[in-house]
Amino acid sequence: MNIHQFKRSAKFLLWLEPLVLLTMVYTFWFPSNYPAPYGEPIDRAQFAWLVLFVPIFMLLRFIAYGRLWSRTPLEFWLIGLIVVGWLNLQTAEGILNRQIAPYPTRGIFMLMRPLLGLALVVYLMETARAQKSMLIPLLWMLALGFAAGIIALGTTQWVTKAAAINAITDSMPRFTLRPFIDSFNPNELAGALAWLTPLLAGLMLYPWSRGKRILRGLSAAAFILLFAALFLGQSRFAITGVILGLGGIALFIVPRGLPRYTAVAGVVVIILLQAALFLNIFPPPSNQTAPATTGISARDESSFNRRFDIWRSALDIVIDHPLTGAGINTFRTGDVRRDYPVVTYDFDCPQTTGCPRVLPHAHNELLQLGADLGIPGLIIFIGWHVATAYMLWRCWRSGDQGARVVAVSVATGLLAHIVFSMGDAITLWDRFYFVHWLLIGLAAGQYVLMRLNYSDTES
Template identity: 25%
Template sequence: MLLIVRRRLGWLLRRTPADLPYYLLVFQTVVALAISPLPHRSLGAVWPHALGLALYFVITRWPWSLDALRWGHLALAILTGALAIVGIAGMGGLRLPGWIPAVVASLRGRLGDTFNPNVVAGYLALLVPITFGLLIAPRPRTRGAAVGALWGILPLMTLLAGLAVLVLSSSRAGLTAGVLGVCAVLAIRWPKVVLPILGAGAVAAAVIVRGVSLESIGEILSAGGGSVAGLAGRVEIWQRALYILQDFSFTGLGYGCFEPVVEVMYPLFLSASGTQPHAHNLLLQVGVDLGLPGLVAYLSLTGITFWLLMRSMAARGSGQRTALAGMSAALFAGLLGVQVHGILDAAVWGNKGAFIPWAVAAMAVPLYEEHRRVTEQVDDE
């Protein structure tokens, strides 16, 4: 009986390179819930992260094949289109252009002003480069013309939808991160033209932000978040986050407690009361929620993820290795977009879709393991 159970569920016991920081993050999440001054608020805010950590555990241990990884990549492209449709229907304060399909307009009537444009743009900055990577990747061999067309048409449609919503969101932080992510995919895919690509990306980013003066950069890169009084207001919020890290170094505040605690213990003077739900910086927000141990664990897991993807996308040669390299490059660029967006925002951390980056980061482990398997197989031949 035990042997049967082990054969069926043995994959759950597999080890991964990111186990240590992962388990530390899980531990700090439990600690953050235990010490939270507002338990009900933290319980309502923690479930996307709990779901993300659970997905990370399952994805990193599931026995993936190359075909399954390809379908997983396609699923992320489909998620891009779904997020674009739901996002444009639920972004508050956005006037829909006349060319938007009627089905989206009707969906908006049901959703109302549900989503902040910065939040939608943050997730699209992650998913658009991943979808673009799928679009330019070599097509897998499929049975039937219809299935083959699916791999070409569907990524193109979802990419266009994601880009359109990214532009309509008016989030320059999201646009900048998305553009740099797409440029990263191109630079990795065609390294011989990396300098022109990066130059074009830098020019595009400069055009998007319309200048980089110190007095305007905070306001420019956070369109859609007008409650922050430019760079000075953002610096003030960062200072409050640093105070929290000093006072609650080992435990953090707990999920969802930044705004009420800041109002009571570290009041803001440049922003209206009740308008700043997070630290407007991804790494600072992780530290505020989980303390310095949680921040170290997050940075370690992020670093391991990028290292695994870099190892996987460096391989060239056979068709299988090229496919793995393309998928790894797409995920690398998408996760890079999250970090770029996180310099001036924490929109992808404390919202209902916070599980999405965890699921994407988890894909780095099976990609790396499949890369090793294929490499060993080629070397043996």
């Protein structure tokens, strides 16, 4: 077998990569080494061997194209994430028979999801480069948008945040497909929807080729599903972020003139409607008791006050353990909660559940990273966001219309989630965080494609 046959065989085997990654997304969805009674029927640690496919596909890519991955400003930070995560685990397990980190680790399996994330970034980036097109990466995001919208509308545990929309959520059909699809907390789903909703809104404006313009309509349908689920869930931080994202899309990629004025007017209508719901201006349905006064509800006020206590708990961890934090995803564990209690949450419990209840995260992504990985983790987190922002800016400045649409769509999705993460969090180790890595992969793919097109033009 000569070198050309080796390359053809490697390219053929690379078509298996998306199937393996889909399998990893599914199996890594479930917890690892999680204490009862919160355990799931599947432990993702049983599927840790799937991580071995990551270097295998990199080797195949090297044989086929002569590279492990394309060079971008991201690579230092993403490799650094794995290194810092591994070192964090070592400090908890003991270096030279000395435990440096304050709490025991939950194990090396906590790095499975970040490794999956890096594999997703490389796949989308290299697919765009190999195909010399963003079509396949964007089709994956379109399919995910539809799936996320349908799942969110059909499985969310709707809670009473705005009495005026309870009649809608109470009458909506529900479905489950266990163990993968069960009921979801609306705030958890809102974090994923914050990434996807502006992205799909932007894809409505992507310059699809003549034979693929139906994808514009499908993008619009996916956006409607996503926004409906987000709006009904009433995660205020996520909705605020998405409104800002939609405003950015209206100002930067919607054509000037009447289309832009219409888009801006639509964003203003959403703002007014959300403000009315937040201030309890709309009367509740006739079968519900009206609130005594309009204005911010007692539930909202209590939620904001509690967040300050949670943030203080996370900040105390960072101050006490600046190099290691408490350890990867240990914020919720009993030892950490005992040492850094949030009295208004840990011991102020509903009668239906009793105490103690699990405080899942720090309700702020930066503080969560600091509590998990210390200041080194914060530096890595900020670093890959700055690198991504740089790539998107380059695509906006130097790319064609398609690159500009992708740049703004990804940027607004990331912005929406950043706003969400100021008062809530999908942690780096969470099952939904793969959505973030897909957006990073889109940014990297468009950046690499833009550089190739620019090089071709220069030559």
